Amino acid sequence: MLENARGRKSSREKILDAAAELVSEIGAGRLTLDAVAERAGLSKGGLLYNFPSKEALLQAMIRRMIDQVTESREALRPQLKPGPNLEARLATTTLLNMCCDGKMQEIATGLMVATAENPRLLDPVREVISETLQRIKSDSDDDAALLGWLAVEGLSNLEMHNLSPFSDQDRERIVQAINRLLTKGIAS
Amino acid sequence: MLENARGRKSSREKILDAAAELVSEIGAGRLTLDAVAERAGLSKGGLLYNFPSKEALLQAMIRRMIDQVTESREALRPQLKPGPNLEARLATTTLLNMCCDGKMQEIATGLMVATAENPRLLDPVREVISETLQRIKSDSDDDAALLGWLAVEGLSNLEMHNLSPFSDQDRERIVQAINRLLTKGIAS
DNA sequence: GTCTATATCAAGATAGAC
DNA sequence: GTCTATCTTGATATAGAC
Structure with a gap:
């Protein structure tokens, strides 16, 4: 899907890779078509042939990030043992x-560009989050699942923006605490 | 502090108000000095007298947001009953x-602009978060406090970006669950 | 499908009058 | 302290050749 018949990346993919890299290197607000074109190894005209506008490029970036997350989740599914709060x-x-x-950084900053340029670009993200909530609700009885999910959202948000105050040790303890929460629930 | 001797807002404050409003109305990436000046009711020259560059304006916006959060917290302090996990x-x-x-939206989008333009603008935020962690650690024994805090971070992040999938009912349950977590801890 | 050249424009910043 | 006018840059997008 990502490569053509010769096994080489399509221009489209090269462009999306370049854009993701740049966003995590130089910051969201400084992503320009010139820079993307140069990094992807083609001219601005070539870029604009593949993505007719900057907005189209951003949209494709978001789309790909979402798909990557979904793929990761489904790749993980067969590895987790069934049980409570699986989703x-x-x-x-x-x-x-x-x-x-490091992927997360790219995703975060990508979303950042998106919201900065046009909040509507986040619509597909809204949808995915909503689906995830349904999924989680459908297979858990208590609120522990939601809390655990939210805590991870909080943690990854902090990490995405390089705002996490946690040491590796802290983080490890937190992750374990979340796992405990998802298996044992809240004290009653 | 925010008003001068005549009880009128200073230009500085009017500008910061205008910028915050704009950011939540038109989006982070579209905040321009022209727009801020117009909304604040003065010219671009006047604006640039108060804030010599756009970066200076953004810095002041961040600073004020942080101060508002701190003030809110300290205003709340005498109202909460002492006990475990107070911080x-x-x-x-x-x-x-x-x-x-609605303040939160402004804050969020403000931070968004900041990271888009220049990640270093978030340094003071990093500091506050780090202080908050110290505070929380210093008065709690278990990990429930951290988890609760992270869950709220997650929830407010979602709400900040209009990504929250929760109904009012959901949200109410979640808030209660977090309170339970902060008072009763994780099941052992 | 990709290139070069160029049109167009928006935005940050400066200078100097008032 | 605030205004107007202007400079300068950088970025999106178009047009048309190859």
Whole structure:
């Protein structure tokens, strides 16, 4: 899907890669078509052939980020043992994994550009989040699942913006506490 | 502090108000000095006398947002009954209150502009978050406080970007669950 | 499908009058 | 302290050649 018959990345993919890299390197507000074109190894005209406007490019960036998250979650599904709060565990683990390999930064800053340029670009994200909530609700009885999910949202948001005050040790304890919450629930 | 001897707002304050309003109305990426000046009721020259550059304006916006959060927290302090996890309860309640009156949106989008233009503008925010963590750690023994705080961070982040999938009913349940967590801890 | 050249414009910032 | 006028830059987008 991502490569053509010869096994080489399409211009489209190269452009999206370049844009994602740039956004995490130079910051969201400084993403320009010139820079993207140069990084992707083609001219601005070539870029604008593939994406007729900057907004089209941003839209495609968001779309791809969403698809990556979904893919990660489904790749993880067969590895988790069934049990209570499975969907919540899937959602949280997926997010936590992404934080570590730098992808999350790209996603965050990508979203940043999106909201800065045009809040409507976030519509597909809204939809995914809504679906995730349904999923989590559909397989959990208590509120622990929601709390755990929200805590991970909070943690990854902080990490996305380089605002996390936690040491590695702190983070490890927190992750374990969230897992405990998802398996044992809130004290009654 | 915010008003001069005649009880009228200073230009500085009018400008900061205007900028905050605009950011929540037209989006972070579209905040221009022209627009701010017009909304504040003065010329661009006048604006640039008060804030010599756009970056200076953004910096002041961030500063004021932080101060508002701190003030809210300290105003709340005498109203909460002492007990376990007081600092965590203060932090979470403050955040949750701000979400409701629209201020939070302004803050969020303000931060958005900041990161888009220049990640370093977030340095003071980093500092505040770090202080908050110290505060919370210093008066709680378990991890429930951290989890509750993170969950509220997650919730308010979603609400800040208009991404919250929760109904009023959902939200109410979640807030209660967080309070339960902060008073009763995680099941062991 | 990709390139170069160019039109167009918006925005930040400066200078100097009042 | 605020205004108007102007400079300058940088970025999106178009047009048409290859």
